[in-house]
Amino acid sequence: MEHVEHPSYLQHHFSDAEQQAETAKLGMWIFLLTEVLLFGGLFAFYAIYRAWHPEMFVETSSLLDVNLGALNTFVLITSSLTMALSIRSMQLNNKKQTVWMLVVTLLLAATFLVVKYFEYSHKIELGQLPGHFYTYEGLTSVNPHIFFSIYFTMTGLHGIHVVLGMIVIGWVLVRTIKDDFSSEYYTPIEMTGLYWHLVDLIWIFLFPLLYLIG
Amino acid sequence: MTEKTQAHHHILPLSVYFTIAGILFVLTAVTVIVAGFDFGAFNLFVAMTVAVIKGSLVALYFMHLKYDNKLYGTALVLSLIFLAIFIGFTMLDTMYRGEIESIEGPSINKEAVIYNQDN
Numbered sequence: 401m402e403h404v405e406h407p408s409y410l411q412h413h414f415s416d417a418e419q420q421a422e423t424a425k426l427g428m429w430i431f432l433l434t435e436v437l438l439f440g441g442l443f444a445f446y447a448i449y450r451a452w453h454p455e456m457f458v459e460t461s462s463l464l465d466v467n468l469g470a471l472n473t474f475v476l477i478t479s480s481l482t483m484a485l486s487i488r489s490m491q492l493n494n495k496k497q498t499v500w501m502l503v504v505t506l507l508l509a510a511t512f513l514v515v516k517y518f519e520y521s522h523k524i525e526l527g528q529l530p531g532h533f534y535t536y537e538g539l540t541s542v543n544p545h546i547f548f549s550i551y552f553t554m555t556g557l558h559g560i561h562v563v564l565g566m567i568v569i570g571w572v573l574v575r576t577i578k579d580d581f582s583s584e585y586y587t588p589i590e591m592t593g594l595y596w597h598l599v600d601l602i603w604i605f606l607f608p609l610l611y612l613i614g
Numbered sequence: 615m616t617e618k619t620q621a622h623h624h625i626l627p628l629s630v631y632f633t634i635a636g637i638l639f640v641l642t643a644v645t646v647i648v649a650g651f652d653f654g655a656f657n658l659f660v661a662m663t664v665a666v667i668k669g670s671l672v673a674l675y676f677m678h679l680k681y682d683n684k685l686y687g688t689a690l691v692l693s694l695i696f697l698a699i700f701i702g703f704t705m706l707d708t709m710y711r712g713e714i715e716s717i718e719g720p721s722i723n724k725e726a727v728i729y730n731q732d733n
Contacts, residue, residue: 416721423681429686433693440697447701448708466646481635484676491625597676605669607642609659612649 409585421587426592428464434596437559439602442554446609448519449546459539460547461613465519469611472515473603483569483593490586495576498589502573505596509566512559516559523548551610558606561599568592624681634675641668 407417414420450457486501527535532550534545539569575581580587645664649657674680679687 424684425682429689433689436690436693436697440700441699444701444704447705451705451709470642470646474639477635477638480672480676481631484629484631488628490629490662522668553642594677597672599674600676601669604672605665608645608649608665612645612657613660 407582407584418583420553421590423590424587425594428594432594435598435602439554439557441606442550442557443605443609446550446554448553449550453543454542454543456543457613459541459549460528460541460544461522461610463523463539464551464611465522468515468519470606472512473607475508475515476603477514479505479512482508482599483596486585487589487593490576490581490589491583493583495579495581498576498581499573502576502589506569506573509562509569512562513559516555521551554606554610558599558602561602565592565596565599568595597602626677629697634671638668638671678706680708 410417414423444521470534482501482504486498486505487499489495489497523529527533528548529535529545530549531545534548536544572581572592575588641664645661648660648664651657653660673687673690679690
């Protein structure tokens, strides 16, 4: 069988690069929907317990550091910006800028995790922990450990997503350096960007719900 | 033959990205400042409204939903509708269950069994 010459990145089962890119994007969006539903279960967990124990949520939430939460919000939004700019740079065939933008995104993601590390270690030290690990004495409301179960589950799952995101960003960074991408083909960077923006999006909801109550 | 590539994709001007990031920063500051005042139930409303606006901006511009095939945005909105049904109906159940038959939710405290399992 004879076929027309086609670029190395184009798989044989696609008719052209556009169809391949659109297919990848649809698959990525379906994956992101499952992520929305995964976190959705935890948001339901949050909504139920907050409705049951509104005063306890106000009191326990005041133990979280709003400044650190806000700092991390700025860090993640900035990383979303640099991620979007890395894709734009590749669309313009500016490989050097793409590499820099991906490196900055990685550094911002690491900053987020470092801030989270300080928050977590502070809480572990004070015994502000989930379930029967809870030993903190400074609260008057009942069942404060429930808030910390929610806090650690939601921020923990989000943190795991940040770590996985860093691995994937690192992978596309290496591939960018190895000249795998161009303005003709940059689907993996674009898909990584979609994932990274979703991680940012989830934090945009977690921040007010956990840190800014009452 | 001309190969169709990604190159025809919409490339947004830099100003769009920086404007959106700027709005996101301002809205974050707004939500933190508003949370400092006690408006009662209105606080949650403001916090969620700001979060929805921020989330929409991220999805429309950073995730390019505004410029992409509408299929992706539709799918996202559908998943959010299902999420709303899921959370909404669960809340209807847990908040009004007690009006049909009374339910006592005992507090879990340090004398509770869960804390004494190791003993």
